[in-house]
Amino acid sequence: MPHPRPLHARPPHLTALSCALILSACAAVTPATPPPTVTLSSSAASLDASGPLRLTATVTGSASRVIFYDRGVKLGEDTTAPYEFTVNADPALNGTHAYSAQAVAGDVAGISAPVSVQIRIADTRTTELLNNGDFSQGLNPWWTAGTAATTTGGEACLNITQPGSNPWDVLFGQGGVGLNEGGTYTLSFTARAAQPTSFKTLLQFDGAPYTNYFVQEVDVTSQPKTFTSTFTMAQPGDAKAAFQFQLGAKAATTVCFSRISLTGPAFGSAVPAAGADDVNLVRLNQTGYLPDRPKLAAIPFESDRPLPWTLLDGTRAVASGVTRVFGADAASGEHLHQVDFSSVTTPADGLVLDVAGFRSHPFRIGRVYDDLKRDALAYFYHNRSGTPIEAKYVGDAWARPAGHAGSSPNQGDTRVSCFKGTDQAGNVWPGCGYELDASGGWYDAGDHGKYVVNGGVSVWTLLNLAERNARLNIPDADGSLSIPESGNGRSDLLDEVRWELDFMLRMQVPDGQTLALPRGDQRGVPLTLTPTPAGGLVHQKLTDVAWTGLPLRPDQDPQPRALYYPTTAATLNLAGVAAQCARVYRASDPAFADRCLSAARRAWQAAKAAPDVYAYDLFVGGGPYDDTDVSDEFYWAAAELYATTGEAAFLEALRASPLFLQMPEGRELGWSDLTAAGTLTLASVPTALPGADVQQARANVVAAARAFRDAAGTQGYRLPMTGATATWGSNSGVLNRSVVMGAAWDFTGDDSFVNVVLEGLNYLLGRNPMDKSYVSGYGERPLLNPHHRFWARSLDASLPGPPRGVVSGGPNSVNFSDPVAAKFKGRCVGLRCYTDDIGAYTMNEVTINWNAPLAWVAAFVEHSTRR
Incomplete structure (x- = not known):
């Protein structure tokens, strides 16, 4: 669906690697003397990698020195007119660069308009x-x-x-x-x-x-x-x-x-610098801002002197002031200035922020998030397995045949047996004597695998949203999404989630089966497989038996498919979401609720009987979701079962857990740590839990939220994180922390939590070191090339790019294991370790458990900011 806002011509910009946000308003300052005027020129409009390039700054007025910048990073300085500086180009400067210069005279400074130079990398050697x-x-x-x-x-x-x-x-x-x-x-x-x-x-x-x-x-x-x-x-x-x-x-x-x-040509003749694509110096939310909420922007610049800014509506100045110098920002490795224009509350379109002559992307002030929830939830229909994705729901570009529906060349998922063979570590798996119809469900991420563990946290997040809607009387209507079930008289959100729940229920091992399973923690040693009664356990995943390449439409996947051995973590994931299902679907579909509760009880008992069947990274063809600590899964599953049944046995299990009512310190909700899910359920779902326990759970949620909120104040980009590293799926960390802050607002009414949730969206939608909207279809520089086998237009022009509302995993400065990310290792810092490339699965993959909190946050913002 095209963006409803008309496109605007791109304003002048500077390539840059960093920016910053104002933490408090800056008053306009009138300099004692006018700043010098600077004109910058270069010795060439384009340059081979051999260099050099000569930059010349001509200054009108008094100046003591001129500082030269490339992408906001200081190159050097000169104190002799006409202020010449030489840049020695090399392969790391591949691409278009926009250089700037700042003339310094006493307490005032003037900045030149940027001058772009194309650095050519040519290697004709054979x-x-x-x-x-x-x-x-x-x-x-x-x-x-x-x-x-x-x-x-x-x-x-x-x-x-x-x-x-x-x-x-x-x-x-x-x-x-x-x-x-x-x-x-x-x-x-x-x-x-x-x-x-x-x-x-x-x-x-x-x-x-x-x-x-x-x-x-x-x-x-x-x-x-x-x-x-x-x-x-x-x-x-x-x-x-x-x-x-x-x-x-x-x-x-x-x-x-x-x-x-x-x-x-020999390898290594042209290696682009990390993040050296054409980015803007002035970074802000490229979609826009709500009228009565904070409006913060950022600019990376080495100078410690404030810079003048003006907010423009066409040629009319709406507001003006000077930047606040934030200084060094560890998460980006940048020196940042911040701009606060929160006082501007009048809705407008096509606004541009000018900072010292450098202009932002156009943006608007208004109800900018009204479509985001619907777009984020559309992700799940797009990624359904086992059913055609029809043009009347998604448009011609994204329509495709059913994937893995049991017809050629697919070899599953309607009759799938257990993996039989040798894994990567040399362990021999005997398979099993049954087949399951494990059709349906959502493709997890860029591959065609379906995973119970990651499905669990995704379903929990969306059902938690449904419960919040019901608790606060927020309409959750039929027809709210464009899916085949629209018009059946039931919530479209619950219809979509059921597609995954049905698949998860099908992954449960039939009664009477005994399987050879690893018991206990066997990391680092060959596995010993022990015959184990397995009825009621749940298979970890269903994937191809070998990795497929890019691109590949789901219905064209020729690989054999297999069930991989059941694990305690997967079993407890089903116990948790099936118990949640039993109460959420009770009013609209009591038969389905009964089916869910029966499966949840079976799974709980099976997990108690086999509490130590851990998942290991042993197989090719799909992600491992390996986990050897399931204490959080036991706590969470018990919380969901108690909230649904009120039975004493589940309360006893809760009180026996050291995680009872706790919130993980400094970590966000995710598939590998579900403690927060259990506590959020006990804090928000009415139960017979004593009032003191409910209040303690809420207090712990609020304390965690305050820590996330306060962390934003330490970050130049105002995201609710701490530290200077970005882990795999860092954008989901922003979103899942926002879920906790949203719950804290529900409990307290403290609007500071809403404001920091919005700061997280500002970061995701463009106010970041990459000048990138990490959500497809939103902003001037949206996500274009996610790691996805069907949304692969960069590899095959006949295939589509991503639909609107898909969020990328984002910067990753820890893991550089894919071939695209590998070239950035050691050459980027924290939030700058990112590229919008389909091959960069460590940085640019998309998944169900990242889009689920995006939908939750979009729904929360829509509700909490309406007046």
């Missing part, structure tokens, strides 16, 4: 990238899988007797091939086969998710034929790509190769 392509040194370093190879007379021949059922069942290749983004490469080889056959030639990321850089399928006969292809590396550079021939799933034959060559 290098042979494959080793021993003529096989003069035998097979080294070539390797095989699924067959063996021999060499003679400059040929390597593979005798394929068991071709398997997948192309990758028989491989021949080598690793460590360095490819540059934008590099042009030429591949050539000669091949023949005893009987006519075909195979794939490819270059790919050597690890999950096996992103393909180049793929070609060729036909061969008994007559040797030479194949030559030229391609451009469209993905980010990869120092260790894998070159492969995939020869499986064909007829048994012998295939011989000779004269294999891959030539192109």
Whole structure:
């Protein structure tokens, strides 16, 4: 759905890596003397990486020195007219740079308009990238899988007797091939086969998710034929790509190769700097601000002198003042100035904030969040498994056939058995003697896996929203979403959540089954599998047995699917959300509520009987959600069961837990720690719990919320976090902390919690070091290229980008394990460790448990800010 606000021409801007927000209003200051006027010029409009570039600042008026900046970062300074400064360009400066200069005279400063220069990175050198392509040194370093190879007379021949059922069942290749983004490469080889056959030639990321850089399928006969292809590396550079021939799933034959060559530019000739795309110097919420709420913006600039700012409505000045110097911001590594224009309350569109001549993206003041809840909830229908996604609900671009509905080429999910085989650690799994119909549910993230653990926290968040709506008499109507169930007389929110609940209920092990399961904490040692009565336990996940590459529409996934062994954590996740289901659906669908409660009781008893079946990172094809501490899951499940039934046994389990009424200190709600979910339920759902306990639970929630609120004051970007690192899914941390602050507002009515929830949205929608709206369809620079196999327009123009309302995981300065993020390691700080790239799954994945709190927060803001 297109944004209802008309597009505006982009204002002048400066590439920059940081910004800041005012914590208190700044009064306008009239300088004693007028600031000098600065004009900046460069010796060239474009420059090869060899450099140098000469910047010249001409000053009118009195100045003691001129400071030169690139992206808001100080380059150096000069004290002699005409103030010349030389920049030595290198590959890290790839892209467009906008330089600025500040002339300093006494207590006043003037800043030049930015001057943009294109730094060109060109490397036309050609290098042979494959080793021993003529096989003069035998097979080294070539390797095989699924067959063996021999060499003679400059040929390597593979005798394929068991071709398997997948192309990758028989491989021949080598690793460590360095490819540059934008590099042009030429591949050539000669091949023949005893009987006519075909195979794939490819270059790919050597690890999950096996992103393909180049793929070609060729036909061969008994007559040797030479194949030559030229391609451009469209993905980010990869120092260790894998070159492969995939020869499986064909007829048994012998295939011989000779004269294999891959030539192109050597790896490392052009490595872009982290976050060096075209960003704006003035950072703010690119969607806009509510009329009577705080309005904070930020600008990164090394100077400790305040900068003048003006808020413009067209050419008319609405407000003006000077920045407050926030100073060093550890989370971004930047020196920040802040602007507060909260006094402006009149609704308007197309506003622009000018700071010392640099202008922000256009934004508006008004009811800017009215569509966000609906857009965020639409994520879940888009990602349904087992049903067609219809154009009449999502639009033509996002319509697709049903995925994993049991029809070719899919191999699940209507009849799926347990994984049988050897895992990555060498443990042998015997499988199980049954199949489950595990259809339906939501695809968890960028892959096609479905996970009970992550489904649990997502369902809890959305059902908690439904309970809040009911408690506060907020309409939760039929027809509020665009889904097939609209018009059935029931809440669309509950209709959508049921799609996942039905899948989770199907993942429960049938009664009477005994499975070989790992018992106790066995990290770091080969697993011992113990026969365990498993009826009522819940399978951890259903995924492909091997990772698939990008892009891949769900209905085109050819991989076999498998259930992975049941775990205590997954079992307690079902116990918790099924108990929650039993009370939330009681009025609208009592039969379904009864089914949920029965499953919750079975799961609770099964978990008590097998409390130590832990999840480990052992399998390919899906995420592990590994966890060896389930004390939080036991506490949370007991809380939900007690809130639903009021039974003494569950209250006894609650009081026996050391987590009773607690809130995790310094951490947010998430799949790996569900303590907060249990306490939030006990604090908000009416039960027979003594009033003193309810008050203690609420006090603990409020204390946690205050810590999150106060943390925002320590951050230049006003997000409710502490510290200088950003972990995987950092944006979800902002959202889940906002859920806690929203609950605290419900308990106290303290509007400071609402304001910091809004500060979190300001950060997510553009007021951040990347000048990026992390929500698709919102702002001038929205999320465009999430890690998702269907929303993959950057890889395939026939596929769509993300629909509106999808939130990215965001900056990650801890884990750089994907090939895109790897190039930023050691070159970025905290909140600047991000790129909007489909291959950056550690930074740019999207998931159900991140969009669920986005929907919760959007609904909360819509309710709490209406007057």
